[in-house]
Amino acid sequence: xxxxxxxxxxxxxxxxxxxxxxxxxxxxxxxxxxxxxxxxxxxxxxxxxxxxxxxxxxxxxxxxxxxxxxxxxxxxxxxxxxxxxxxxxxxxxxxxxxxxxxxxxxxxx
Amino acid sequence: xxxxxxxxxxxxxxxxxxxxxxxxxxxxxxxxxxxxxxxxxxxxxxxxxxxxxxxxxxxxxxxxxxxxxxxxxxxxxxxxxxxxxxxxxxxxxxxxxxxxxxxxxxxxxxxx
Numbered sequence: 001x002x003x004x005x006x007x008x009x010x011x012x013x014x015x016x017x018x019x020x021x022x023x024x025x026x027x028x029x030x031x032x033x034x035x036x037x038x039x040x041x042x043x044x045x046x047x048x049x050x051x052x053x054x055x056x057x058x059x060x061x062x063x064x065x066x067x068x069x070x071x072x073x074x075x076x077x078x079x080x081x082x083x084x085x086x087x088x089x090x091x092x093x094x095x096x097x098x099x100x101x102x103x104x105x106x107x108x109x
Numbered sequence: 110x111x112x113x114x115x116x117x118x119x120x121x122x123x124x125x126x127x128x129x130x131x132x133x134x135x136x137x138x139x140x141x142x143x144x145x146x147x148x149x150x151x152x153x154x155x156x157x158x159x160x161x162x163x164x165x166x167x168x169x170x171x172x173x174x175x176x177x178x179x180x181x182x183x184x185x186x187x188x189x190x191x192x193x194x195x196x197x198x199x200x201x202x203x204x205x206x207x208x209x210x211x212x213x214x215x216x217x218x219x220x221x
Contacts, residue, residue: 004151031208042199042212043152087151091208096167099151 002026004100006088011106012078020073020086020103028093034062034073035087037102043087047073075105083107112136113213115200121219122190130185130216132200139205141183143167143175145196146215152199158183190220 003025012018024032031050035043049055049064049071061074073086085102092098113134122128134141139160144152144167154167158177172194174186183202187194197217201210 033209042214045209045211048209089152095208096154096157097152097210099153101149101151 002090002092002098004088004090004098006086006100006103008101009104009106011108012075014078014080014107014109016078017074017076018078018105020075020088020105022071022073022088022100024069024071024088024090024098024100026090026092026098029066030091030093030095032062032064032071033089033091033097034060034071035089037085037087039084046086078107080107080109113200113202113211115198115213115216117216118214119217119219121221122187124191124220125189128187128190128218130187130198130200130218132183132185132213133181134183134200134202134213135181136202136204136211137180138202138211139180140203141177142201142203142210143173143183143185144199144201145169146199147196155185155198190218192220194218195220 006022034046037043047062054063059076064071085104087102088100089097116131142157143155153169155173156175158164161180199215200213203210
């Protein structure tokens with residue numbers, strides 16, 4: 001079956017760096033997405049990786065290793081507004097998104 | 110632009126009743142999707158539509174139906190609601206030129 005694993009919850013300190021890992025086993029691979037979802041709101045797009053390596057976008061970076069079925073989202077200079085859930089999703093061979101359950105990130109002052 | 114809108118924002122529904130959740134997008138995206146989100150689970154695809162006039166079943170289609178009469182609208186109907194359909198429902202859309210999906214604000218449905 002298809003599976004996306006990410007930690008349920010993480011805690012970090014304001015101003016610090018945090019890495020949220022995602023491992024996947026899917027039937028085919030057509031890209032990996034990271035979304036941010038604040039409580040009670042819709043998911044919003046953060047990043048997309050289809051080739052191995054690091055994609056940097058401001059304070060957020062996302063890394064992909066297709067051979068290892070692994071990705072991480074790196075958040076730098078954490079701010080209180082970064083408290084949210086971070087969703088990892090993989091596009092499978094049918095171009096359908098398979099979603100992880102999300103990682104709830106708690107930022108402490 | 111409004112992007113994607115959903116209605117209603119929330120609803121309490123008696124079991125056995127029918128209901129239609131509305132979704133409208135103004136981005137002229139080809140593809141549209143309905144997901145449900147439950148605590149501790151990832152988003153699960155209910156139905157999708159790659160283009161107006163076509164629809165397909167996702168991972169959890171039972172108890173739900175959709176139609177896509179035009180590009181902008183993609184309503185989701187529950188014919189006879191059951192308590193297990195209590196969830197938050199998100200509509201999303203994407204353009205054929207990219208795979209990124211954009212989400213509406215969601216409908217919180219409680220079936221009693």
